[in-house]
Amino acid sequence: MRRAALLAPFLLLASLAFSQSRRSPLDKFRQLEEILPTPNEYRTASGAPGHKYWQQRADYQISVELDDINQRIIGSGTIDYHNNSPDTLNYLWLQLDQNIWEKHSDTPLTETAPDFRRFPLPVARRLMDDPFEGGYTIGPVRDAAGRELHKHINRTMMRVDLPAPLPPGQSFRFSLSWDYKINNSKRVSGRTGAEFFKKDGNWIYEIAQWFPRMAAYNDVTGWQHKQFLGTGEFTLEFGDYQVKITAPNDHIVASTGVLQNPAEVLTPVQRQRLERARTSPKPVLIVTPEEAKAAEKSKPTGKKTWVFHAKNVRDFAFASSRKFIWDAQGHNAGGNPVMAMSFYPNEGNPLWERYSTQAIIHTLNIYSRYTFQYPYPIAISVNGPVGGMEYPMICFNGPRPLEDGTYSQRTKYALIGVVIHEVGHNYFPMIVNSDERQWTWLDEGINSFLQFLAEQEWEPNYPSRRGEPSTIVEYMLSSAHDPIMTNSESVVSLGPNAYGKPATALNILRETVLGRELFDFAFKEYSRRWMFKRPMPADFFRSMEDASGTDLDWFWRGWFYTNEHVDISLEKLTQYTIDTRNPEIEKPLSKKAKEEAPVTLSAQRNKPLRKRTDDYPELLDFYNKWDEFAPLPSEKKAFESYVKGLEEDERKLLDPAMNFYALELKNVGGVVMPVILEVEFNDGVKEELRIPAEIWRRQSSTVTKLIPTRKEIRSITLDPHLETADADPSNNHWPRKPVKSKFQLFKEERDTKRNPMNEGKTDAAPPSSGSN
Amino acid sequence: MRRLLLLAATSSILATAHQFHFGHIDANWNSRAKTLELAVRLHADDLEQLLRQRAGRPLEIDRDAQAEPLACAYALETIAFDESRFRCLGMKVTTHYATLFLEAPAATPPRRAKFRSFSGDFPDQINTVQRLTDDHRTGSAIAFLAADQWKPLRP
Numbered sequence: 032m033r034r035a036a037l038l039a040p041f042l043l044l045a046s047l048a049f050s051q052s053r054r055s056p057l058d059k060f061r062q063l064e065e066i067l068p069t070p071n072e073y074r075t076a077s078g079a080p081g082h083k084y085w086q087q088r089a090d091y092q093i094s095v096e097l098d099d100i101n102q103r104i105i106g107s108g109t110i111d112y113h114n115n116s117p118d119t120l121n122y123l124w125l126q127l128d129q130n131i132w133e134k135h136s137d138t139p140l141t142e143t144a145p146d147f148r149r150f151p152l153p154v155a156r157r158l159m160d161d162p163f164e165g166g167y168t169i170g171p172v173r174d175a176a177g178r179e180l181h182k183h184i185n186r187t188m189m190r191v192d193l194p195a196p197l198p199p200g201q202s203f204r205f206s207l208s209w210d211y212k213i214n215n216s217k218r219v220s221g222r223t224g225a226e227f228f229k230k231d232g233n234w235i236y237e238i239a240q241w242f243p244r245m246a247a248y249n250d251v252t253g254w255q256h257k258q259f260l261g262t263g264e265f266t267l268e269f270g271d272y273q274v275k276i277t278a279p280n281d282h283i284v285a286s287t288g289v290l291q292n293p294a295e296v297l298t299p300v301q302r303q304r305l306e307r308a309r310t311s312p313k314p315v316l317i318v319t320p321e322e323a324k325a326a327e328k329s330k331p332t333g334k335k336t337w338v339f340h341a342k343n344v345r346d347f348a349f350a351s352s353r354k355f356i357w358d359a360q361g362h363n364a365g366g367n368p369v370m371a372m373s374f375y376p377n378e379g380n381p382l383w384e385r386y387s388t389q390a391i392i393h394t395l396n397i398y399s400r401y402t403f404q405y406p407y408p409i410a411i412s413v414n415g416p417v418g419g420m421e422y423p424m425i426c427f428n429g430p431r432p433l434e435d436g437t438y439s440q441r442t443k444y445a446l447i448g449v450v451i452h453e454v455g456h457n458y459f460p461m462i463v464n465s466d467e468r469q470w471t472w473l474d475e476g477i478n479s480f481l482q483f484l485a486e487q488e489w490e491p492n493y494p495s496r497r498g499e500p501s502t503i504v505e506y507m508l509s510s511a512h513d514p515i516m517t518n519s520e521s522v523v524s525l526g527p528n529a530y531g532k533p534a535t536a537l538n539i540l541r542e543t544v545l546g547r548e549l550f551d552f553a554f555k556e557y558s559r560r561w562m563f564k565r566p567m568p569a570d571f572f573r574s575m576e577d578a579s580g581t582d583l584d585w586f587w588r589g590w591f592y593t594n595e596h597v598d599i600s601l602e603k604l605t606q607y608t609i610d611t612r613n614p615e616i617e618k619p620l621s622k623k624a625k626e627e628a629p630v631t632l633s634a635q636r637n638k639p640l641r642k643r644t645d646d647y648p649e650l651l652d653f654y655n656k657w658d659e660f661a662p663l664p665s666e667k668k669a670f671e672s673y674v675k676g677l678e679e680d681e682r683k684l685l686d687p688a689m690n691f692y693a694l695e696l697k698n699v700g701g702v703v704m705p706v707i708l709e710v711e712f713n714d715g716v717k718e719e720l721r722i723p724a725e726i727w728r729r730q731s732s733t734v735t736k737l738i739p740t741r742k743e744i745r746s747i748t749l750d751p752h753l754e755t756a757d758a759d760p761s762n763n764h765w766p767r768k769p770v771k772s773k774f775q776l777f778k779e780e781r782d783t784k785r786n787p788m789n790e791g792k793t794d795a796a797p798p799s800s801g802s803n
Numbered sequence: 804m805r806r807l808l809l810l811a812a813t814s815s816i817l818a819t820a821h822q823f824h825f826g827h828i829d830a831n832w833n834s835r836a837k838t839l840e841l842a843v844r845l846h847a848d849d850l851e852q853l854l855r856q857r858a859g860r861p862l863e864i865d866r867d868a869q870a871e872p873l874a875c876a877y878a879l880e881t882i883a884f885d886e887s888r889f890r891c892l893g894m895k896v897t898t899h900y901a902t903l904f905l906e907a908p909a910a911t912p913p914r915r916a917k918f919r920s921f922s923g924d925f926p927d928q929i930n931t932v933q934r935l936t937d938d939h940r941t942g943s944a945i946a947f948l949a950a951d952q953w954k955p956l957r958p
């Protein structure tokens with residue numbers, strides 16, 4: 032404890048607040064303007080689309096046949112491309128994603144060697160005797176008058192040269208045909224493919240990236256025609272789609288868009304069931320498990336053409352199989368009627384019938400609450416070969432029970448989690464149309480964040496993978512930690528970088544920095560501003576600040592532009608009390624302090640020795656008898672005149688019971704963060720102190736916080752609710768507390784398990800969870 | 804010349820949409836017991852996939868008695884610290900992670916390590932090792948990329 036004289040009462044506070052060492056050279060609160068792109072008429076400084084914002088548009092009319100004998104796609108179509116840009120275009124670029132499976136594709140060429148100790152059979156087969164020869168065969172490209180246009184295929188991109196430059200505001204219509212071999216997912220996996228079921232000889236097709244798609248052209252990147260290598264996702268333009276899908280006549284087709292000809296492709300019973308599903312409070316089976324089972328044995332007697340229309344979507348995908356069970360439930364998404372539907376084989380049950388459609392509707396409810404009303408009439412989840420992938424109105428999800436129909440707890444949560452995630456992608460990036468190839472985090476991070484919110488409203492203590500701050504600490508501590516604002520192609524580990532860390536950052540922004548009300552308002556504003564438009568990262572950063580009225584540049588800087596981590600350390604706590612200068616108070620205190628001071632070893636041993644003054648008491652004089660702690664009249668007088676000189680409110684400050692604690696905080700990790708303290712006083716009462724991150728604004732490496740209190744502090748805990756991703760819990764306590772390691776905890780747990788009393792109890796435990 | 808062991812499994816060369824290929828070890832040198840204690844955290848999905856290949860059947864790691872010994876064997880194959888001979892104490896599985904606990908006698912803190920779990924399966928696999936002495940971190944975590952073999956653990 033230290034005693035501070037109150038000569039100039041405010042000097043004490045001031046000197047504590049500024050008793051900081053040298054400033055660090057980098058200002059962590061410096062504004063981001065020098066890094067963010069300059070605002071313009073397309074994108075404003077407040078993060079909204081500008082008054083001249085534009086985007087291209089492409090409308091498609093496609094006829095496609097699914098060849099179930101040879102696993103091929105045969106398509107032809109017409110594209111109307113609308114040039115809404117201020118630029119005149121001489122050529123158009125289209126994406127040919129299937130060409131990653133073309134013989135001379137870059138994808139196998141850039142593959143690195145597999146682990147030779149565990150050489151995967153499919154790789155060997157592909158390399159040795161049965162290479163998969165996919166890739167597009169593209170027929171002639173013709174304009175509306177039937178003239179052939181010059182085209183050039185550059186691996187996964189195709190340039191179509193226009194017969195005349197296309198000026199702003201004009202449209203161009205052209206047609207083309209194509210076909211390709213569908214990849215067998217067991218051998219070559221991807222975001223699309225076919226799965227073969229040996230025991231009944233049938234296939235499930237999940238068909239995506241299956242037609243030449245217009246590359247995006249925008250105000251920030253121009254043509255986005257980065258080659259597709261199999262990992263980066265897409266950037267696409269909105270448009271209307273009219274698609275005719277021809278499949279064997281015993282297939283059930285699930286697709287983006289609204290079915291236009293149910294009378295031609297569905298039975299009267301199926302149509303009746305669909306009608307019933309519209310208003311049913313539970314999923315209704317349109318095709319029952321028994322009917323799907325029977326269809327597995329059927330042989331097609333011909334073909335059927337399913338016609339789907341989709342308005343204002345950026346892509347189109349479908350699935351087809353005779354193995355599909357189909358369930359549906361109508362849902363009112365804030366005034367917009369939606370059919371939530373699931374398609375899955377018998378192999379997906381009992382998981383799929385229980386969870387898929389329920390998870391779709393749950394996602395629509397939660398996501399719509401935080402963003403905008405779901406605008407599409409359809410939301411579909413399909414089980415097939417693809418582990419988890421999103422397209423407008425439809426997504427593919429992999430988890431299935433074991434063959435015996437039982438499933439583990441992990442599989443159950445994997446299914447619920449992936450359905451929420453993939454259906455959630457309808458919002459980001461299918462509607463808020465960010466550029467996935469450039470900035471994966473802008474859809475995956477935001478979607479993972481919302482997935483966390485939706486999961487936490489599914490059931491109590493839902494085991495979410497991402498969202499809680501503690502889940503990202505190990506990644507942030509590692510040397511593989513890249514800033515989130517790194518181009519997707521260059522990120523070393525995309526999972527934690529583009530999904531986990533931004534999800535955590537947004538959760539912290541919501542819970543700790545802004546609070547739920549401000550965050551939710553700003554986040555909704557961003558979502559609405561960019562609905563059916565194409566935002567860039569700066570539009571997100573600016574919108575969140577603009578709508579929350581909070582300067583968050585320090586937050587974006589720390590969490591999105593650096594690879595630093597969070598670690599604040601409670602370095603030391605110093606106690607100060609007021610020197611009242613009142614001898615009646617101060618002298619007894621000094622006496623007490625002297626009495627409480629430790630007695631040295633020599634003094635202890637010398638104490639019993641007989642002293643000379645014992646034998647010659649005449650040697651004792653005034654100073655031996657004087658009580659140095661008794662207030663002298665002169666001291667009392669001096670105090671009285673001191674008090675007289677003070678103003679009334681200044682006198683009140685001479686309170687001997689007042690404590691001033693100086694808490695020294697060190698920023699070990701680098702990221703500046705709010706300081707959350709739980710202070711426990713001697714009487715057992717706990718108080719929480721939530722200090723904004725701006726405490727670091729003048730000095731970002733060490734600061735001292737003053738805590739004035741009439742009570743004495745017993746202990747302090749930093750980040751008591753584990754909300755800041757603080758990496759090192761061992762420096763989060765005053766006084767310091769040992770923190771148990773995972774290893775120690777495991778050993779202790781194992782030792783208690785061996786305790787016979789405990790074993791007796793576990794005998795009666797229910798059988799392992801998860802099995803149905 | 805080496806001989807290739809062919810394993811029936813889905814090709815993992817082409818990554819699916821949601822990759823999260825990240826492993827982590829807390830490597831604590833216990834100065835009193837003179838032991839090296841490893842808590843090895845792997846993604847449960849990846850580990851389950853791998854153990855299915857090894858067991859040749861659709862095993863689930865959170866409810867299959869064979870999972871722990873197989874997982875321990877895999878950890879001992881792909882993880883090394885100096886010449887330490889580890890004993891596998893067990894595995895703990897949660898919804899998303901599997902954590903394996905290994906222990907070895909060690910007179911001094913480890914000098915070098917190898918952490919190649921899933922390094923041959925995913926080109927973007929990253930494994931990190933956090934060194935600790937008596938449960939206190941010493942330095943930042945060291946990252947092992949897919950191509951990395953032995954790496955020094957700087958003091």
Ligand SMILES: [Zn+2]
Binds near residue numbers: 452475478
């Ligand atoms: Zn995703």
